Amino acid sequence: MSCPRILLIDSYDSFTFNLASLCKRAIPDCSIHIIKNDSLSVRELVPYLDYFSAVIIGPGPGSPDVAEDIGVVKDIWKISDDHLLPIFGVCLGLQSLAIESGAILKRLNVVKHGQIYEIMHNGVEIFKGVGQVLAVRYHSLHVDLQGTEDIEPLAWADDGDENGRVVMAVKHKSKPFWAVQYHPESVCTDGGGEEVLRNFWRLAKNWSSIRRPTVRAWKLSVEEKVGAAWPALSVNPDMSPAYGASSAEVHTRVITNPGLSLSRLCEALGASDESADFAILESAAEPGRFSIVGCLTETSPRITYRIGDSHIRIRTRAGCSTEDLGSRDIWTWLSSFMCAKRARGGSPEVPFWGGLVGFLSYELGVSSLTTSHRPLTPDKTSPHPDVNLVFIERSIVLDRTSGLVYVQSSKTSDDDWIEDTLTLLGKCVCTSADPTIPLTPTPRDDKVKLSPIVTLPNREQYISNIHRAKEHLYAGDSYELCLTAPTRVSVPKLDPHISRQVSSSWELYKVLRTRNPAPHSAYLRLHPSTFVSSSPERFLSYSRPPNSVFQLRPIKGTVRKAPGITRAVAEELLAGSVKEVAENLMIVDLIRHDLHGVIGDVVDVKQFCQVEEYKTVWQLVSVIEGQPSPDQQRFDLGWEVLRRSLPPGSMTGAPKKRSVEILNDLEDHDRGVYSGVFGYWDVGGAGDWSVTIRTCFKYEDRDDVHEHPADCDCAKSRNTNSVNDVWTMGAGGAITALSDPEAEWEEMIVKVESVLRAFEAVNA
Structure with a gap:
């Protein structure tokens, strides 16, 4: 049987592409076509089964006895002999096969989400020649066999007093159906993954050689129904399929300036002027390396968009205009925009040559998730745009490792600006009053007291939502839910008659990044939004084609630094905790799925659940990397990966779509800027996007509304409170079946306090 075709039925899970990758390794030269479980009726699907060698029934949230799930x-278990073919089920797939064959579905007394167990088996059928199996389990339901069913067990797990003996694998007595309850595709499953799938394929070929010796020749009409083989990239018609030629040239001057004061440089470029836009992405701590200072001009275009709009807004200092999206969505429009801005010739070691810088909201990612249940985006109340980006042609990049400073421009003739900037850099050196590169707050008049008013989330409501979340976990609707809540800080504005006219938001950023330096800090003043971040978490970075590498660094697991909390203690509390490792593992498997979904097979976990030290906390961090094949390399591939990976799995839980639906019900607010991403897309095709956590943001009151058309963001939803600036920050945690509500509340407060202390310092 050459070049077999496999049909994989996806029940809206977040591990499906991991399973597809496992199948590709176990079944040589196979093509895999993936469909949703509700995309075709059984009447529509059955005729197409004749074109496939086997079917894989993937995992998914919910219950096998709920039609929508x-x-x-x-x-499909009841198809006639005329269309019968080998089928392999995973998790929900096993449960469905079992109950359709007469078994009883039950809840586990103690659910197993992201936990590793030894699987005992009898060494036959799909376990032939397989030794010890240590497998990851993601389930809260299980099947009970009485011995009268049409299936028989092949493997078990012993949960002792918790659940007793739990069925882990079955086979049908007369049909070519096999299934496992555990997840063979998980990164931590050892022995029960590729070996078991390889055995399934051996059994499937043996059965087919007798009962089904030929598979119908492939037709284009079939592909129109079931889609192209995975991985299949969508193509923007305005985008060259390859990285191709560029029209612009990046001009660069490199100097060594170890005494450069980033604080002085930013202020010399206008960071203290609250009325002007400003952008800096700073690597203020390991493992970050490069800091990017945008040098905006009068013509630098600001691009904003709100979900549901049929147009985007483009603003420069000269005015504001709109452009209809037409048949395109915002992602495709931005791809086309960047295609026209591609450039070459910058220093290859510098990740940013110029390009788009800004943030994307959580709801923008949510809106792209397909759903057959209900709308996923609530009525939007946040005044912030869902896309807020500025295109930067001039920039200064600091390499904290080498001490080199890069002055860059993609404008056709910018020699004078480069020379002037080099002169400016020479003036922005440290002095005895400003001895190091960290930014320091501007001293205030002692008579000015600007005490912030902090409104924390309601503790009882948050804990109640944790209990509601756990009920969803027990029911099998999700494995993990990242529950969040907003904190609001009201800060009296500076009175220019009694205090220096400095930017309060810039002062806040300087304090925040000094007290809580992070690898992904940012100060983005992109009116109407001001964004201040000390995020520790990279979401997605990618290098330039033609040798792009994609990296994600999910964080799950946090311990506050305190006396006696050494690295050894933190490792015991985090890496030694079943709960913390399970949280991290679930997101690692989800992220692998997201990356596999676009670039295909080559996705590896480079680091799993290692403890990293930050200024105020210890964190449990994993690293996932992927590399596309040569024929996939193209300028906008990173943008496509970003599009199909949002919202960040570490901020939703798994499976992502169902978890988002549940969170939409639990959280009585939209998240807006929080738990989206911020970063850049470089004109050479590179990008780096971080998760918007440890971040606060405000909606700006503008004094220059009359200068802009009424449909511009800067002229809408004005903050009428002229006395206080109101900042919002979000925080939360991953809720699992093992979560203690009181401990989850405390962890959330720890995350909030890392930002709140900056407000207290600025306004003391």
Whole structure:
């Protein structure tokens, strides 16, 4: 049987592409086509089964006895002998096969989400020649066999007093159906993954050689129904399929300036002027390396967009205009915009040559998730745009490792600006009053007291939501839910008659990044929004084609620094905790799925659950990397990965779509800027996007509304409170079946306090 075709039925899970990758390794030269479990009725699907060698029934949230959860899967076990073919089920797939064969579905007394167990098996069928199996389990339901069913067990797990003996694998007595309850595709499953799938394929070929010796020749009409083989990239018609030629040239001057004061440089470029836009992305701590200072001009275009709009807004200092999206979505429009801005010739070691800088909201990612249940985006109340980006042609990049400073421009003739900037850099050196590169707050008049008013989330409501979340986990709707809540800080504005006219938001950033330096800090004053961040978490970075490498660094697991909390203690509390490792593992598997979904097979976990030290906390961090094949390399591939990976899995839980639906019900607010991403897309095709956590943001009151058309963001929803600036910050945590509500509340407060202390210092 050459070049077999496999149909993988996806029940809206977040591990499906991991399973597809496992199948590709276990079944040589196979093509895999993936459909949702509700995309075709059984009547529509059955005729197409004749074109496939086997079917894989993937995992998914919910219950096999709920029609919306299981879709066509419940019917596929009953197809007639005329269309019968080998089927392998995973998790929900096993449960569906079992109950359709007469088994009883039950809840586990103690659910197993992201936990590793030894699987005992009898060494036959799909376990032939397989030794010890240590497998990851993601389930709260299980099947009980009485011995009268049409299936028989092949493997078990012993949960002792918690759940007793739990069925882990079955086979049908007369049909070519096999299934496992555990997840063979998880990165931490050892022995029960590729070996078991390889055995399934051996059994499938043996059965087919007798009962089904030929598979129908492939037709284009079939592909129109079930889609192209995975991975299949969508193509922007305005985008060259390859990285191709560029029209612009990046001009660069490199100097060594170890005494450069970043604080002085930013202030010399206008950071203290609250009325002007400003952008800096700073690597203020390891493992960050490069800091990017945007040098905005009068013509630098600001691009904003709100979900549901049919147009985007483009603003410069000269005015504001709109452009209809037409048949395109915002992602495709931005791809086309950047295609026209591509450039070459910058220093290859510098990740940013110029490009788009800014933030994308959580709801922008949510809006792209497909759903058959209900709308995923609530009525939006946040005044912030969902896309807020500025295109930067001039920039200064600091390399904290080498001490080199890069002055860059992609403007056609910018020699004078480069020379002037080099002169400016010579003046922005440290003095005895400003001895190091960290930014320091501007001293205030002692008579000015600007005490912030802090409104924390309601403790009882948050804990109640944790209990509600855990009920969803027990029911099998999710494995992990990242529950969040907003904190608001009201700060009296500076009175220019009694205090220096300095930017309070810039002062806040200087304090925040000094007290809580982070690898992904940012100060983005992109009116109407001001964004101050000390995020520790990289979401997605990618290098330039033609040798792009994609990296994600999810963080799950936090311990506050305190006397006696050494690295050894932190490692015991984090890496030694079943709960913390399970949280991290679930997101690692989800992220692998997201990356596999676009670039295909080559995705590796480079670091799993290692403890990293930050200024105020210890964190449990994993690192996932992927590399596309040569024929996939193209200028906008990173943008496509970003598009299909949002919102960040570490901020939703798994499976992502169902978790987002649940969180939409639990949280009585939209998240807006919080738990989206911020960063850049470089004109050479590179990008780096961080998760918007440890971040506060405000909606600006503008005094220059009359200068802009009424449909511009800067002229809408003005903050009428002229006395206080109101800042918002979000925080939360991953809720699992093992979560203690009181401890989760405390962890959330720890995250909030790392930002609140900056307000107290600025306004003391």
